[in-house]
Amino acid sequence: MVMLMVVAIMMLMAMMVVFVEMMMLLVLVMMLVVKVVVKVVVVVVMMVFVMINAGDQSPQAQLKQMFLEYAHDEVFVDADCNRCRCDDGRTVCEMNADGRPEEESCINDGKEYAHDEVFLDADCNRCRCDDGTTICEMNAEGCPEVCEYNNNWYEAGDSFPDDVGCNTCTCLRGGLVACYRMSCSGTTTPDYVK
Structure with a gap:
């Protein structure tokens, strides 16, 4: 009978250990869920804040500005339409007083062209700088x-x-x-x- 009581007590203790381990696992799962929910809320709040203050910036530009790092000397426009440049880990911006996006220049064959400037590229295609994008009409006849x-x-x-x-x-x-x-x-x- 004593042996039966010892076995019963040991089984009871084993069940209590399993119960405590299950409770600890439940607490860990709840902590992970809370951590994920907090991160999602922070990201949503940041995105809403940026969208409210972003003006004409594309969603891709907003997300890049929020989450990606910029390379040294990379130029970008911030949420207030300031033209900024990454300088060895620091952001250096030229303040844009009117709050409108500045028109970006284009680089073609190593030469910079202003917004709306018309030029010929190396293949004699007639090109125009359109806010940082070079748009060319193809010239099939070669270079006159x-x-x-x-x-x-x-x-x-x-x-x-x-x-x-x-x-x-x-x-x-x-x-x-x-x-x-x-x-x-x-x-x-x-x-x-x-």
Whole structure:
């Protein structure tokens, strides 16, 4: 009978150990659930805050700004439309007083072009900078001899007025522009080559 009581007590103790372990496991699961819920709430609150203050920024730009790191010298626009740059782990921003996004320039073949600037790329495609994106009309004929003068393009041999309007310029081979000034006698003499 004593043996039976010892076995019963041991079984009771084993059941209590199992019960305590199950309770501890339940507490751990509840702590994980609470931790996940808190993280989700924080992310949602941050996203709502950024969306309220983001203006015209795309959701992708907002998320990148919130969660991704920027490389050294990478340029980005923050939620207040300030143009910022990553500088060795610090964010350096140029303040944008009017709160509107600044139009971004484009880099093509190592040269920077302003927003809405028209240019020819290395394959003689006519391109335009559209807020950081280069948009080109494909030129299947190859590169003709062309010149650029005051953001206008001319073929070799074309004549056009200079920026003053009273003198004549000519597009030469090799992309050079020669401008002629009218002399007092009415004859033209080469004045300068651009």
